[in-house]
Amino acid sequence: MKTPGSIFLTGPMGAGKSTIGRQLAKQLSMSFHDSDHEIELRTGVDIPLIFDLEGEAGFRKRESEVIDALTRLPDIVLATGGGAILDPENRERLGNRGKVIYLHTSVDQQLSRTARDRNRPLLQTRDPRTTLEELLAVRDPLYREIADLVIETDGMRVRDVVRKIIQLLSQETPD
Helix, strand or coil: CCCCCCEEEECCCCCCHHHHHHHHHHHHCCEEEEHHHHHHHHHCCCHHHHHHHHHHHHHHHHHHHHHHHHHCCCCEEEECCCCHHHCHHHHHHHHHHCEEEEEECCHHHHHHHHCCCCCCHHHCCCCHHHHHHHHHHHHHHHHHHHCCEEEECCCCCHHHHHHHHHHHHHHHCCC
16 A cells, blocks of 8 residues: 555544554554654653643643644654644644544543553543543544544454554555
C-alpha cells in the first residue's frame, strides 16, 4: 500500500491511540510519535506533575507547541492526547496536515482501560465515569469535526483495528 501521508489518531483517553498507533506505524513502515510522550521528553517530567505545577492551561500550551511541531513531520503516525482537539489551532493543524482518524470508544470501555492508570490527571476524581461522560459530551463533536475516518474500537483487538484502518486507507489511497 502506498503511504497515505501522515496519520493522526484522535479520541478519548483509553481509546487505544498509542497502542494502535504503534502497530499501525509498524505495519505501514512509518515512524510513530505520541504527543503526550513527546511533552514528557521535552520537559523531563510526567504529565501529572505538569498539571500540578502549571494546571491544565499550562499543559495545553505545551501540547499545542508539540502538536504543531509533530504535524510538520512527513509520513508519521501520531497519537494525540485526548484533549488536543480542544484547541482550534490544533484541530486546524491536524485537519490540514494529515489524515485524521477518530478512535471512538464507549465510556464503559474507557473506564475498563484506564481503571488502574494513575497517569491521567483528569481522572483523579471521586467519579471517573461522570468525568469521562462530561469530557466525551464536549469532545465528541470536535473529534468528528476533523475526522476523515471514525473507527469504533469497543470490543475490538488492536490488530483488528489496525487491519480495518489499513483497509479503509487503501480504499482512499491509489497505489
